[in-house]
Amino acid sequence: MRDHNTLARSAVAALLALGLAGGAASVAAADMEKCYGVAKAGKNDCQTANSSCAGTAKEDRMADAFIALPKGSCDKIAGGTTKAPGQ
Template structure:
């Protein structure tokens, strides 16, 4: 009986340590945001519009409905020749061409 109590306590301690490690690694990562229209064809993180499933499925460079995760606060400073402003957008947009 004493052995099973020790095993239980060891399991509780191990579970707590895993939880602390996960919290520490999440805290060390910088905040990120979705930035539309900045990825190259096939290099988006997700949401590449109709006919695509998810990451790596954008069909053209700077696709307006495909996003990439970027450090928070940098999206609207990144080049996007297809966006209305010439920079990344925080929401999907219809690309300008030509």
């Protein structure tokens, strides 16, 4: 049972790593968009004005931190916007 759990965790970690490695490139896909202001602390997809890489947002819902979501999803989330701060 323990080996099965380890294998499952490794598979999930590999999928997450592939998703994070794509970073901004995956956001450029036609069916995805950047959604600002909804990421939890440490769960943003790319750098912010105050942090240098993905996963470094210091607090929940930072205005300049984004996550990639399927188009149209951001508008359904309270506080979410597809416009970067200052746009």
